Amino acid sequence: MSNVALQNITKRFKQVTALRDVSLTINHGEFFVLLGPTGAGKTTTLRVIAGLEKQDEGSILFDGEPVDALMPAERDIAFVFQQYSLYPNMSVYDNLAFPLRSPLRNMPEADIRQRIHHAAEILHIGHLLERKTAHLSGGEMQRVSIGRAIVREPRIYLMDEPLSNLDAKLRESLRVELQHIQKVQSSTILFVTHDQIEALTMSDRIGVLREGQIVQTGSPSDIYDRPVDTFVAQLVGTPRINLMPARRENGTLHVAESTMHVPAPDTLHAAFMLGIRPEDVKPSPDGEFAGQVALTEPLGVETIVHIRSGAQTLLSIVPGITDLRIGDEVRFNVVRERLHYFDQEGRRIVL
Amino acid sequence: MAAQPVPHPAVNYSTRVDEISPRARTLNGIRAVIVLLIALVMLIPVAWMTLTAFKSRPDAVAVPPKVLFEPTLEGFVSLLTSRRQLTTQQIEEYSQRTDLNWADQIALSRGQAITGPSNYPQRLANSLIIAGVSTIFSVALGLLSAYSFSRFNIPGAGDLLFFILSTRMLPPVVVTIPVFLMYRAIGIYDTHLGMIILYTVFNLSFSVWLLKGFLDEIPREYEEAAMVDGYTRLQAFVKIVLPQSLTGIAATTVFCLIFAWNEYAFALMLTADRARTAPPSIPSVLGTGGIEWAAIAAGSLGFLIPVVIVTFTLRKYLLRGVTFGAIRQ
Numbered sequence: 001m002s003n004v005a006l007q008n009i010t011k012r013f014k015q016v017t018a019l020r021d022v023s024l025t026i027n028h029g030e031f032f033v034l035l036g037p038t039g040a041g042k043t044t045t046l047r048v049i050a051g052l053e054k055q056d057e058g059s060i061l062f063d064g065e066p067v068d069a070l071m072p073a074e075r076d077i078a079f080v081f082q083q084y085s086l087y088p089n090m091s092v093y094d095n096l097a098f099p100l101r102s103p104l105r106n107m108p109e110a111d112i113r114q115r116i117h118h119a120a121e122i123l124h125i126g127h128l129l130e131r132k133t134a135h136l137s138g139g140e141m142q143r144v145s146i147g148r149a150i151v152r153e154p155r156i157y158l159m160d161e162p163l164s165n166l167d168a169k170l171r172e173s174l175r176v177e178l179q180h181i182q183k184v185q186s187s188t189i190l191f192v193t194h195d196q197i198e199a200l201t202m203s204d205r206i207g208v209l210r211e212g213q214i215v216q217t218g219s220p221s222d223i224y225d226r227p228v229d230t231f232v233a234q235l236v237g238t239p240r241i242n243l244m245p246a247r248r249e250n251g252t253l254h255v256a257e258s259t260m261h262v263p264a265p266d267t268l269h270a271a272f273m274l275g276i277r278p279e280d281v282k283p284s285p286d287g288e289f290a291g292q293v294a295l296t297e298p299l300g301v302e303t304i305v306h307i308r309s310g311a312q313t314l315l316s317i318v319p320g321i322t323d324l325r326i327g328d329e330v331r332f333n334v335v336r337e338r339l340h341y342f343d344q345e346g347r348r349i350v351l
Numbered sequence: 352m353a354a355q356p357v358p359h360p361a362v363n364y365s366t367r368v369d370e371i372s373p374r375a376r377t378l379n380g381i382r383a384v385i386v387l388l389i390a391l392v393m394l395i396p397v398a399w400m401t402l403t404a405f406k407s408r409p410d411a412v413a414v415p416p417k418v419l420f421e422p423t424l425e426g427f428v429s430l431l432t433s434r435r436q437l438t439t440q441q442i443e444e445y446s447q448r449t450d451l452n453w454a455d456q457i458a459l460s461r462g463q464a465i466t467g468p469s470n471y472p473q474r475l476a477n478s479l480i481i482a483g484v485s486t487i488f489s490v491a492l493g494l495l496s497a498y499s500f501s502r503f504n505i506p507g508a509g510d511l512l513f514f515i516l517s518t519r520m521l522p523p524v525v526v527t528i529p530v531f532l533m534y535r536a537i538g539i540y541d542t543h544l545g546m547i548i549l550y551t552v553f554n555l556s557f558s559v560w561l562l563k564g565f566l567d568e569i570p571r572e573y574e575e576a577a578m579v580d581g582y583t584r585l586q587a588f589v590k591i592v593l594p595q596s597l598t599g600i601a602a603t604t605v606f607c608l609i610f611a612w613n614e615y616a617f618a619l620m621l622t623a624d625r626a627r628t629a630p631p632s633i634p635s636v637l638g639t640g641g642i643e644w645a646a647i648a649a650g651s652l653g654f655l656i657p658v659v660i661v662t663f664t665l666r667k668y669l670l671r672g673v674t675f676g677a678i679r680q
Contacts, residue, residue, distance in 0.1 A: 052575050072578040079579040085572045089594045102581025148580070 002063045002155040002188065003028050004049065009058035011044055011212075018044040019055070020212040026156065029186040031179070035199040035223075035235065036209035042192040045209070046158045049190070051075050062155055073104055078149035080159040085145050086133040092144050093129040096120070099152050112151075119151045122181060139170040146174075150181065159191045163198065175202060196236040200224065208232050225338075230273060230346040239278050239304050239315045241340070246274040258310030260289050262336055265351050272349060275340030278304065281316035283324070287331030293324050307332060397655070403648035408461070411644040425461070426645025428454050430471050430653070434463040470624075471632070475653060478628040480543055482611035485550035489607045490600060492551070493558025498588065500559070501566040502574075512563075515556045523553065527620045534621055541623045549621070550611040557610075558603045565599025566592070601668030605661065612658055629654050 004026045011019040019041045026032040034042050047053040049060055051072035059066050067075050078099070079085075086095050093116060099105075100112045120126040123143045128136065136144065142162055149157050163171045163178075179202050182189055193199055199206050200220045207217040208231075216228040227233035233241045245256040248271075253264035255274060283305065291309035303322045307314045307330055316332065324330060341349040371379070403411050405422040432454065437445065445451070445459050458465050500508055530549070531540070539545035569592060577587035593600075612630075619631040633650040662669065 050575075050579050052578065071583065072575075073581045073583060075579075076581075077579055079576060081572045081576060083572070085576040087573060087577075087591055089591075098577070099580035103586070104581040148576075 003061075004156050004188065004190070005061040005064075006045070006049070007059045007061065009045070009048060009055045009060070011041075011048055011053060011055045018212050019048070022058070022209075022212070022214055024207055024214060024217070026188060026190050028188055031182050031189045031191065031202055031204045033199040033203035033206045034190065034192045034209055035194070035196060035206050037194055037235070039211075040194075040209040041212040042194075042209055043160050044212075046079070046160050046190065046192055049075075049156070050077055050079050050158055052079075073102070076152075076155050078152055078154040078157045080142075080145050080149050080157065080162045082161045083141075083165050086136075086141055086148075088133055090133065091129070092125065092131050092133060092136070095133060095144055096129075096147050096151050099148060115151045116147075119147045122150065123147045123177070139166055139174065142166060142174065146178065146181075150185070150187075155188070157187055157189045157191075159189060161193050161195075162191075164193065164195065171198075178202065197238070200236060208235060226348070227275075227340065228348050230275070230342050233275050233340060233342070237277060239317070242276045242278065242281065242312075242314045243342075244274050244276075244312050244314075245271070247271045255310075255312060258312045260309055260312070260334075262334070262339075267351050268341060269343060269349065271344065273342040273344075273346070275342060276314065276334050277338065277340075278315040278317045280335035280338045281307065281314050281332055282335070283307070283316060283318060283322075283330050283332045285331060287333045289332055289334075291330050291332060293326055293328045293330050295326060296322060296324060298322070305330075400648045400651055400655075403644055404652045406645050406648075408643070408645060411648075423457070423645075424454075425457055426643070426649040428457045428465075429643050429646040430649045431469050432458070432465045433467050433469050434458050434465050437462050437464050471629075471650060471653070474627055474629045474632040477543065477622075477626055478612060478630070478654070479657060481546040481550065481626070481628055482608055484543075485547045485554065485611045486604055486608045488547065488551040489554035489558045490562075490604050493555055493562050493603065494596070494600065496555075497559050497562035497566050498592065500563050502571060512560070515559050518552070519556045524616050527616055530617070531620050540621060541626050543626050545621060546618070546626055546628070549617055550614065553614075554607040554610055558607055561603045561606070562596070562599055565596050565602075569595045598668040601665040605665060605669060608661055609658060612654075 006022055006024040009019050009022045010017065022041070022045065024032075024045075034045060036042050044053060048055045051067070051070060055068075059068055061067070062075070087098060090098065096116045096119060097112050100107045100115065116129070117126070120129060123146060125140065125143050125147060128140055128144070133141065133144065142165070145162065146159075149159075163174055166174065175198060181187070182202075191198070191202065200223075203220055205217060205219055206223045208215045208223065210231055216223060216232050218226070223232060224236050227236065230243060234243070244258070247254055247256065248264040248268045251264055251266070252261050253268070253274070254261045289309060291307040291314070293305060294308045294313055295306040297304040297306075298321045300321070302317050302319055303324075305316045305318055305322060305324055307316055314332075318324075341351070343349050402418070402420075404426050405424070406417070406420055407423045407425050410417050410420045411426075437459075441464070442459065442462055445464060451459065455465055499505060500512060505511065534540040534545050539548070573591045573595070574584070574587040577591050578584060582590065614628075615630045618628045622628065622631070629650070633647060633654065
């Protein structure tokens with residue numbers, strides 16, 4: 001396992017610039033998640049690290065050594081693809097053995113066997129070893145793909161949305177397993193996803209990518225609690241953060257087209273965007289603000305309540321199933337210490 | 352850690368397929384009969400040719416045609432030997448001899464004596480060499496260039512592909528004379544090499560396009576996975592792409608082989624004796640001294656067999672291959 005550093009990577013495809021001056025460091029033993037919407041350049045980043053694409057500018061370092069001139073095979077990385085990556089003409093066993101039988105490694109068959117059985121045990125695919133890959137379910141295929149990565153001891157695992165083609169239940173269980181494996185083996189993983197839940201639950205650190213640029217890197221709590229701009233704030237958290245235009249007047253913060261107002265910090269701009277996480281909007285009988293229930297979405301463990309206040313609709317999360325009904329008058333508070341302020345360009349205002 | 356995945360119940364309690372409803376059974380029966388009838392109609396020319404190959408000369412031209420007749424190897428004898436006509440006196444003489452084998456006797460019954468082997472086996476061998484080698488070249492070269500077109504970012508790939516295809520747009524017959532003159536000038540007229548080059552070039556455009564279609568269907572993730580797993584691109588190609596493209600290769604092989612095997616116009620113009628292939632020789636050479644229908648049929652039968660063998664050997668891949676990847680899983 002290694003430290004992997006990207007230094008000022010730029011990658012262009014004809015007219016499109018897929019990556020723009022991306023710099024990142026993934027530390028030894030770290031579970032790093034690259035989060036971003038479709039087309040942000042996540043997969044390109046992985047492919048550049050793997051050597052499947054050549055960057056136009058910048059340099060990739062493994063443990064401080066540039067690897068730019070190395071072939072994918074020589075970089076000693078493991079890649080888990082989103083799909084299609086199991087060799088269809090081979091059994092599961094041969095798929096797992098394939099990287100170990102590489103002429104670069106030249107490993108005795110006995111060692112290969114032992115490693116495969118070890119990996120199969122971790123991933124619960126021991127009963128599938130003799131099967132052809134065409135006869136596997138989606139979840140089994142992705143387990144084998146991950147298995148093919150962990151039979152080796154690569155310098156880094158690169159995972160390209162390996163869970164996104166699975167159904168929700170499987171995704172959840174594999175997510176937990178993957179995290180467990182990573183912690184036990186203290187492997188270095190760069191995991192790419194557009195799913196903010198995967199990012200928040202699995203990662204040690206998150207890098208948010210937008211249109212080929214790194215917007216923010218930090219721990220899950222950094223990203224969630226201190227998003228650098230409205231893009232990051234909206235990307236993480238379900239339901240989405242409430243964003244409303246607001247202004248400061250005479251030391252008071254007024255939400256546009258609403259009766260909501262709270263004391264404003266002195267350093268705040270005159271006009272800005274106010275962000276409130278849904279869990280920080282708390283209905284309460286003696287709440288400060290008045291609103292009306294526009295919609296409820298009961299999820300069992302919690303309910304999302306849409307509260308209309310003036311022309312603004314705020315989302316609120318309340319525990320359990322609420323007895324609020326559509327059209328009910330409701331009073332609510334907001335957690336003042338956890339308000340987010342963004343300027344007109346969407347950048348976070350640090351007070 | 353998730354629990355051991357258990358097989359889905361549907362796998363264990365799937366519908367039994369060994370109990371077909373009587374209705375479906377009848378329908379299947381009717382279908383089979385129709386298919387059989389179509390197959391029989393299709394096979395009539397081949398069957399007739401096979402019958403003719405075993406007919407005597409009068410039987411072959413009999414009107415109305417004879418379905419039942421006494422089989423004879425006359426056709427094959429006249430196909431495989433060269434003979435001379437005997438005078439009545441010589442026939443008398445020959446009849447007395449005891450050293451005649453069965454072939455000599457068949458010839459004698461027609462008043463002829465065998466003077467030596469015919470050039471048919473040689474022509475068939477030429478066909479085999481030229482068609483075989485040119486097919487191997489067109490498929491091998493086609494596979495490599497199709498792979499390049501499919502996987503690499505080649506500047507002007509579209510134009511190049513169109514250029515390759517455009518070589519097929521002119522009817523081949525139009526260029527036979529120029530090619531003949533060029534071949535004579537550089538000394539590859541009537542050589543195996545010349546015919547192999549010609550057929551390879553003709554088949555290449557076809558094989559590049561066909562194989563590119565097949566290779567495009569193979570996700571590149573397979574090779575990329577192999578490349579990060581510690582293999583070079585070439586090793587990944589051999590270990591992963593090649594086994595995946597077997598159906599495409601088989602289909603292309605058969606198409607190329609059939610073209611090279613059947614080609615008539617160029618073979619007629621560009622070969623004389625040394626490199627003459629079977630198609631132009633069957634009608635011309637065997638026609639000396641009256642049309643020998645039995646010999647022609649026997650020659651065509653011999654000409655048919657190699658293609659049948661190849662197609663039959665590759666049938667497993669062809670079945671999926673000729674659908675051009677439409678019903679791949």
